[in-house]
Amino acid sequence: MSSTSTSLPDAKRVGMVSLGCPKALVDSERILTRLRSDGYAMSPDYDGADVVLVNTCGFLDSAKEESLAAIGEAITENGRVIVTGCMGEEADAIRAAHPQVLAITGAHQYEQVVEAVHEHAPPSQGPFVDLVPQPSDTDIKLTPRHYSYLKISEGCNHSCAFCIIPQLRGKLASRRIDAVLREAEKLVAAGTNELLVISQDTSAYGVDTRHEERNWKGAPVRAHMTDLARELGNLRTQSGTAPWVRLHYVYPYPHVDHVIPLMADGLLTPYLDIPFQHAAPAVLKSMKRPANEAKVLARLKNWREICPDIAIRSSFVVGFPGETEADFQYLIEWLEEAQLDRVGAFRFEPVEGAAANNLPNPVAEEVKEERYQRLMKATARISAAKLQSKVGRTLPVIIDAVGDADEDGDIGATARSQADAPEIDGQVLLRNVPSTLAAGDIVSATIEDADDHDLFGVIIPQ
Numbered sequence: 001m002s003s004t005s006t007s008l009p010d011a012k013r014v015g016m017v018s019l020g021c022p023k024a025l026v027d028s029e030r031i032l033t034r035l036r037s038d039g040y041a042m043s044p045d046y047d048g049a050d051v052v053l054v055n056t057c058g059f060l061d062s063a064k065e066e067s068l069a070a071i072g073e074a075i076t077e078n079g080r081v082i083v084t085g086c087m088g089e090e091a092d093a094i095r096a097a098h099p100q101v102l103a104i105t106g107a108h109q110y111e112q113v114v115e116a117v118h119e120h121a122p123p124s125q126g127p128f129v130d131l132v133p134q135p136s137d138t139d140i141k142l143t144p145r146h147y148s149y150l151k152i153s154e155g156c157n158h159s160c161a162f163c164i165i166p167q168l169r170g171k172l173a174s175r176r177i178d179a180v181l182r183e184a185e186k187l188v189a190a191g192t193n194e195l196l197v198i199s200q201d202t203s204a205y206g207v208d209t210r211h212e213e214r215n216w217k218g219a220p221v222r223a224h225m226t227d228l229a230r231e232l233g234n235l236r237t238q239s240g241t242a243p244w245v246r247l248h249y250v251y252p253y254p255h256v257d258h259v260i261p262l263m264a265d266g267l268l269t270p271y272l273d274i275p276f277q278h279a280a281p282a283v284l285k286s287m288k289r290p291a292n293e294a295k296v297l298a299r300l301k302n303w304r305e306i307c308p309d310i311a312i313r314s315s316f317v318v319g320f321p322g323e324t325e326a327d328f329q330y331l332i333e334w335l336e337e338a339q340l341d342r343v344g345a346f347r348f349e350p351v352e353g354a355a356a357n358n359l360p361n362p363v364a365e366e367v368k369e370e371r372y373q374r375l376m377k378a379t380a381r382i383s384a385a386k387l388q389s390k391v392g393r394t395l396p397v398i399i400d401a402v403g404d405a406d407e408d409g410d411i412g413a414t415a416r417s418q419a420d421a422p423e424i425d426g427q428v429l430l431r432n433v434p435s436t437l438a439a440g441d442i443v444s445a446t447i448e449d450a451d452d453h454d455l456f457g458v459i460i461p462q
Helices: 024-038 061-077 093-095 110-120 165-169 177-189 226-232 256-265 281-287 295-305 326-338 365-388
Strands: 014-017 053-056 081-085 148-149 195-198 214-215 219-223 244-247 271-275 311-319 342-349 394-402 413-419 428-431 440-449 455-459
Touching: 014 024, 014 061, 024 053, 024 081, 024 148, 024 195, 053 061, 053 110, 061 081, 061 093, 061 311, 081 093, 081 110, 148 177, 177 195, 177 214, 177 219, 177 226, 195 226, 214 365, 219 226, 226 244, 226 256, 244 271, 256 295, 281 326, 295 326, 311 326, 311 365, 365 440, 394 428, 394 455, 428 440
Parallel strands: 014 053, 053 081, 148 195, 195 244, 271 311, 311 342, 428 455
Antiparallel strands: 214 219, 394 413, 394 440, 413 428, 440 455
């Protein structure tokens, strides 16, 4: 009696180049998760990929140039390239530069991306693969295991003069709150110790759905930032502790005041990422943003009285059309009073399709650069003073990476405090850490020193 064996065909492999903001990174994770469930394998390099996806950024002209360069590199190294993401809305420009691309789709068009991959690299599933349980939604992550981005909505209802996000991603579209909480629960159960809540406008979550209620754990909960924050703070990690929950892209609407007590009570990480963009009333008006800088200063003071450890990060645009020296000096003086913990700055760039391009009195490039350097010098000084005040304190830190032992057997580690979001803020550099320490551990550290942006310390023995 003879028998024959049939081997399953090798899975087609997909490579991914993900550019831009954390929201785009979440899009990349969702695309790869879907492709994985369709039988595809992931390739870490160009050589092993049957097709390469390039998730582009189209927010600034410099980002578009980076995206076109990444597409060109993928074509050179692999040759079979599908483009998606924000710059996908400019298909003509992409094809003009790279006519070889196989397909182009826009931002968060998951189905179209998957269809394009199926067309140009058909899945090689055998006849029995569909009987195999597929991976869960949390299987594909492009961030380290211990922290995860949690996207709660798409799009934006603002019409800021310098921004084309509503054109790229549409109006605000909030996810169901039970779906968001279910995803968060799965992420935490899988080992996430830090959730980073992201959107285009986190404060506006649920506005488009009239803050509809859904059932969660036997009780109604609204699609509202405060309800979401409270429920996320009630989650527990594998070790039984509360995960860090960090809010990003928070516009300072009045109801933001209600999340500060949650931080004081330990339900939320005492951190707010607020995109102020400027402080001078005339510039804010030109930007089509609310000019309430004085009220914001009063609210910052009140927030710090409620939660003294709250860290505020923000970003600012210098050299916006019409910005005078007096406007810029107003911003510097405002920053001196605001004493923000973390600050990023951008030189204004015209973006095709943005209303700001038509404004009079553009600022010369050399003036932009000079103002940018002045702002960064001022904020570095503020940051250094605030970090120096932490020397001698004991702070909770989350471990990002543990190094190898040096010639003396000492091991160092890179961590972050609650005032530091990954990739964009500072670090806590630790010495003489135990060999049992691992990425994702949350431990207490005594701060021994500080510079302009980072802290240095040692772990308190358990």
